[in-house]
Every structure is written in C-alpha cells, then in structure tokens.
Amino acid sequence: MNSANSENIANGYVQMSKISTRLAAIEPSATLAVTQKTGELRAKGIDVIGFSAGEPDFATPQHIIEAAKAALDAGATRYTPAAGTVALKRAVAAQNERVRKISTSDEQVIICTGAKHVLYNFFMAVLDVGDEVLIPSPFYVSYPDQVRLAGGIPVMVPTFAHDNWVMDPSLLEKAVTSRSKVLLLNSPSNPTGGLYNRDQMKAVVDKAISLGLYVISDEIYRDLVYDDHEFVSAMYSPDVDMSRIFIVDGVSKTYAMTGWRIGWGIGDPEIVAAMTKIQGQAITNPTAISQEAALAAVEGPLDFLPGWKQQYQARRDAFVAGLNAIDGMECKMPPGAFYVFPDVTQILPKMAPGSTDIDFAKWLLENANVAVVPGTPFGAPGYIRLAYATSMELIIEGLSRMTIACRKL
Numbered sequence: 001m002n003s004a005n006s007e008n009i010a011n012g013y014v015q016m017s018k019i020s021t022r023l024a025a026i027e028p029s030a031t032l033a034v035t036q037k038t039g040e041l042r043a044k045g046i047d048v049i050g051f052s053a054g055e056p057d058f059a060t061p062q063h064i065i066e067a068a069k070a071a072l073d074a075g076a077t078r079y080t081p082a083a084g085t086v087a088l089k090r091a092v093a094a095q096n097e098r099v100r101k102i103s104t105s106d107e108q109v110i111i112c113t114g115a116k117h118v119l120y121n122f123f124m125a126v127l128d129v130g131d132e133v134l135i136p137s138p139f140y141v142s143y144p145d146q147v148r149l150a151g152g153i154p155v156m157v158p159t160f161a162h163d164n165w166v167m168d169p170s171l172l173e174k175a176v177t178s179r180s181k182v183l184l185l186n187s188p189s190n191p192t193g194g195l196y197n198r199d200q201m202k203a204v205v206d207k208a209i210s211l212g213l214y215v216i217s218d219e220i221y222r223d224l225v226y227d228d229h230e231f232v233s234a235m236y237s238p239d240v241d242m243s244r245i246f247i248v249d250g251v252s253k254t255y256a257m258t259g260w261r262i263g264w265g266i267g268d269p270e271i272v273a274a275m276t277k278i279q280g281q282a283i284t285n286p287t288a289i290s291q292e293a294a295l296a297a298v299e300g301p302l303d304f305l306p307g308w309k310q311q312y313q314a315r316r317d318a319f320v321a322g323l324n325a326i327d328g329m330e331c332k333m334p335p336g337a338f339y340v341f342p343d344v345t346q347i348l349p350k351m352a353p354g355s356t357d358i359d360f361a362k363w364l365l366e367n368a369n370v371a372v373v374p375g376t377p378f379g380a381p382g383y384i385r386l387a388y389a390t391s392m393e394l395i396i397e398g399l400s401r402m403t404i405a406c407r408k409l
C-alpha cells in the first residue's frame with residue numbers, strides 16, 4: 001500500500017464495506033434454509049418429516065457408480081478441457097438429437113457444474129448491467145438472484161393456476177421494454193409442476209423470438225412427466241431459430257445424481273464460447289470423475305426410469321388426494337417434476353388474521369413436525385411447495401400429521 005492510500009484510510013476517506021454491494025440484494029436460498037432448519041430440529045431429537053428438498057430419494061444407478069470407479073482407476077483425475085470432455089459433449093449432442101430431434105455439434109455444448117451453474121454462466125455471458133430477464137412467476141428461487149448477481153434486472157411475468165401456470169404470450173409482450181433481453185422458461189416447472197404442451201410452447205417461444213428476446217429454457221425435469229403428458233422442449237422444431245434458444249439440462253434429476261454436480265447448456269456456439277471463457281477463469285473445468293459418471297449416465301440404459309416414474313406418480317396422486325382432503329387446501333394435479341403446490345389461502349385466516357404462507361410453513365414445522373417451503377420466495381404468496389421425491393410411507397405419515405394439526409385450526 002502506498003503512503004497516500006494509508007493516509008486516506010487513516011483519515012477515513014476510504015471506507016470499504018467488507019462484503020460487495022453486488023450481494024446486498026441477494027437472498028440466501030429459501031429451500032436450503034428450510035432444509036437447514038429441519039436438520040437443526042432433527043439434531044435436537046425431533047422427528048421432522050421433510051418435504052422441502054428437491055432431490056430424488058433414489059440412489060444413483062449402479063452402472064453409473066461402477067463406471068465412475070473404473071474411470072478413477074483408469075486415471076480420470078486430471079484437468080479436462082474447460083467446456084468439458086469431448087466424449088461427454090459428443091454424448092450430450094447425440095442425446096439432444098434423440099430427445100429434441102435437433103442436429104447438434106460439439107461447439108453447441110458446454111458441460112458445467114450442475115444446471116444451476118449453466119444458468120449462472122449464461123447470465124454472466126449475455127447480460128450487461130441493467131438488461132432485463134423476463135421470468136414467469138412462480139419461479140425457481142435461484143433465478144432472480146442469479147440475474148441480479150450478473151448485473152441484470154429480473155422482471156416477473158405472472159402466470160396463473162387457472163391456466164395451469166402456463167404463460168399467456170400477451171402478458172409477455174406487455175412486460176417487454178427496450179431493456180428486455182432474455183425470457184427464462186422452465187417446463188416442467190419447479191415449484192408448480194406445470195408443463196407447456198406443444199401449442200403453448202410454440203406460442204410463447206415464437207412470441208419471444210418475434211420480440212427480439214433470447215430464450216433460455218431450463219429443462220432439467222424433462223424426463224419427469226406423468227399420465228399421458230408429453231415433454232416439449234423450447235427447441236420444439238428444427239425450424240425454430242436455434243441461435244435464439246439456449247437449453248439447460250443435466251443429470252441431477254433424471255439419474256438421481258444431484259451430488260455429482262454435472263449439468264450442460266446447448267445453444268449458440270458464440271454464447272457457449274463466452275460461457276467457456278468465464279468457466280475457464282472461474283473453475284477451470286467441471287470435475288473429471290463426475291464427467292465420466294455423467295458420460296455413463298447419458299450413454300447408458302434408462303431402464304430404471306419407468307419404475308421411478310411409477311413411484312413418483314403414485315406418490316403425487318396420494319399427496320394431491322390427501323392435501324385436498326384437508327379443509328382449506330386446494331391442490332391441482334401437477335403434470336410434471338416432483339412437487340405439489342397447494343393453494344392454502346383459505347387456511348391462513350384460520351391461524352390469525354393477516355397470516356401468510358411463511359407463518360403457515362413455520363406453524364406446520366412446529367405443530368405437525370412437517371417441513372414445507374412457503375410459496376412467497378417462489379413469487380407465490382398463499383401457496384406452499386412440497387416435494388414428493390421421498391418415500392410413500394413418509395408422505396402418508398406427513399399427510400396424517402398435517403391433517404391432525406390443521407383440524408385444530
């Protein structure tokens with residue numbers, strides 16, 4: 001430090017706060033907060049049933065674990081290219097051709113440390129300070145804060161339960177300003193479980209492109225759709241303008257690989273190159289051994305999935321029936337993901353006038369020993385989110401506890 005600097009500091013001219021101003025508007029993750037509170041109560045010996053974590057309760061399939069072990073023995077312990085190994089990028093490109101029927105090259109693929117990291121790299125790559133990102137509300141809790149961290153401004157576009165949480169393109173148009181740059185889609189959705197059908201996806205994507213927006217589509221739940229519903233990607237046809245659509249995907253949900261931290265982005269090579277630059281400076285590369293595990297997942301059989309989906313669907317059905325039987329709760333049947341999202345507005349006044357979903361979630365934790373996430377941090381006051389990526393026994397027991405507790409209101 002030169003003497004002028006130290007003099008200025010001594011005189012109080014330079015006052016630096018410890019934490020950057022960039023972080024001032026950022027919230028800690030609400031779902032992680034509930035999970036943490038659940039852990040604290042459990043540590044005190046209280047038997048809490050947790051419906052807060054969005055994480056499959058199944059173990060990673062054995063063939064993936066074996067492939068990872070073999071890769072370790074074969075020396076997959078070194079740096080890899082920043083955007084991921086060529087083998088994994090090729091496997092992801094080939095999977096994209098199978099799933100979305102879009103011919104895909106290596107340069108259109110980047111491997112990152114989880115789907116969340118893909119989103120973060122994307123926003124860092126495309127947003128200038130003040131650029132707006134349109135986000136259908138309710139939304140995954142991390143979206144607005146990621147946009148803010150990258151200097152952007154999240155702008156919420158409302159969606160409604162009576163539209164099955166699918167965005168009306170005319171509301172998108174209404175929300176657009178001269179600073180709007182990106183539309184962020186998420187189908188199937190966390191927290192609502194909502195799903196866009198082909199016509200709805202086409203209408204929204206076409207409208208966004210006609211408004212000059214880029215579309216980033218978080219498709220991490222694409223394999224988890226139930227009944228006779230069909231997943232439709234934002235890349236819904238080879239005829240759409242591929243330079244305007246960016247896909248977020250990964251192994252976390254489909255293959256029960258949340259802790260391996262591998263996700264990928266697929267889109268415009270220029271955006272992929274920009275994200276690779278950021279990634280190279282920030283983390284060098286995603287973990288070598290996890291990329292080998294992800295390669296085994298993407299190239300391997302999906303024979304475990306129908307059984308898992310059957311279980312998810314049965315749990316969902318039990319949850320929806322049980323929640324609707326509680327006086328004052330209203331729960332629609334979600335077509336995808338692994339969340340139910342009941343409307344609890346009729347129950348709230350029974351607690352005390354002016355009570356919120358946040359009060360209700362706290363009340364459930366204390367009075368039913370059941371952990372749920374309030375809707376407010378997802379942009380949906382009056383709702384709660386419960387994950388059914390947990391056993392049927394715990395769902396039945398949790399429903400029974402909630403039913404008994406809510407009778408006292």
Ligand SMILES: Cc1ncc(COP(=O)(O)O)c(C=O)c1O
Nearest residue numbers: 054114115116140190250252263
């Ligand atoms: C909609 C959505 N996107 C992204 C993620 C994060 O995925 P990953 O664990 O691969 O980072 C989640 C996790 O809950 C999610 O629900």
